[in-house]
Amino acid sequence: MTRAQTRGHLSERTRWAIVVAFAIAMAWLEAASVFYIRALVDRIEPYQAQPLPINDALGRVELWREAATLVMLATLGLLAGRTWRRRVGYAALAFGAWDVFYYVFLRFMSGWPRTLMDWDVLFLLPLPWWGPVLAPISIALVMMLWGTLATQSNHPATDARWAWACAWTGIATALGVFMVDAWRALPGGRDAVLQVLPTTFNWPLFCVALLLMALPMLHQVAALSIRKS
Secondary structure (H helix, E strand, O other): OOHHHHHHOOOHHHHHHHHHHHHHHHHHHHHHHHHHHHHHOOOOOOOOOOOOOOOOHHHHHHHHHHHHHHHHHHHHHHHHOOOHHHHHHHHHHHHHHHHHHHHHHHHHHHOOOOOOOOEEEEEOOOOOEEEEOHHHHHHHHHHHHHHHHHHHOOOOOOOOHHHHHHHHHHHHHHHHHHHHHHHHHHHHOHHHHHOOOOOOOOHHHHHHHHHHHHHHHHHHHHHHHHHHO
């Protein structure tokens, strides 16, 4: 049996396990990289002005590292899935597992975050994203659940266009919640954006966004339950 044939005979459960294992290992590397950077610039606790000095070489490298991370997760999904739906599902699964275990490992390495309500600068592209740790973990769990359903279900696709339209609306809304403070600071220039420290998080709007993002998963669960009954 050739290597290609062996790959083709991997069960979806095996593929799921391989993707999760890769994402967990990648989460350790991500946490280690962030730990090194934050220790170097004295930013173990990210909730302070200018969480990363992105106006020098270190900042440019960090921006490209974030972009490279997204490419790696997307590539993993493309390689693991045999249909486009499963490819997207595996990419979502990998992203979710990577994000959850990133915080687990960062806590192990640095003692931070102390609680799920600690503020974190989640991303820097195109503007800094701010939010309590619980927020990205909630999204990551939804991605893991939908990714598991999308890759492990043998039933035909049960996604509806309306559910995905709602999901994309939820994604846009969540991004707005994360970046609203940086957006408001834009008229003051980049320095003003880097000094932003949010004091409140719009949990009601975020919860609405999270529910909208979860609709494809909830719709699929409902459809599968009807089929089984």
